[in-house]
Amino acid sequence: MDLSLAAFAGAALCIGLGAVGSALGEGLTAGRAAEAIARQPQAAPTILRTMLVGQAVAESASIFALVVALLLLFGPDSGPLLRGVALFSAGLCMGAGAFGPGYGSGLPSAAACTAVGRNPARAARITTTMLVSQAVAQTPSIFALLVAFLLMFRSQPPEFTLSGAAALLGAAIAAGVSATGPGIGAGFAGAAACDGTARRPDRAPLILRTMLVGQAVSQSTSVYGLVVALVLLYVV
DSSP, X not given: OBOHHHHHHHHHHHHHHHHHHHHHHXXXXXXXXXXXXXXXXXXXXXHHHHHHHHHHHHTHHHHHHHHHHXXXXXXXXXXXXXXXXXXXXXXXXXXXXXXXXXHHHHHXXXXXXXXXXXXXXXXXXXXXXXXXXXXXXXXXXXXXXXXXXXXXXXXXXXXXXXXHHHHHHHHHHHHHHTTHHHHHXXXXXXXXXXXXXXXXXXXXXXXXXXXXXXXXXXXXXXXXXXXXXXXXXXTO
């Protein structure tokens, strides 16, 4: 059957949802940077550099969504009906999976801009904390990307069954939606760590370790979503 309708709808859903979180996070970062420069104009180059680096990382999730959308647009145009369900599900998975990590990555970058404005001498340490926290916040989007690839490239049986279609959609929802909370939650932890690093730079290693432990716990829920998605794809 013609798969273009399912693939096109999945691509649109993917980039439509996937761009929202990153754009919100980047806008929040830019606003905080402007506020910091207004308070500390002499530190404007450092604040601007922190803003651009943070925004670049926050953009990663939407880039994942763009890649998946392009693969869907230029992928196979015919195949079994379940193949169409899988393509649509891949777009849903990556679109939903990009929102939380994209926005969550913007929280520490926004806080880092404020922190650098407060304590420009510690910009390097604050930026390190920001980047580490953003890397953790992006993890659920990588899980969503993995499941989206499995949905796109895994072969599907020729016969259509409702249970098979439900398993494909369920895997997309499990991996995609479960990325929202961990991505944003890790961002909250990263934002607080950047603020704490600026206030107490002598405690930066302890703050960083505490942040990572807390983020690891919050990220465990996205692992649960990944496990359920894999079970739906390969066991059910």
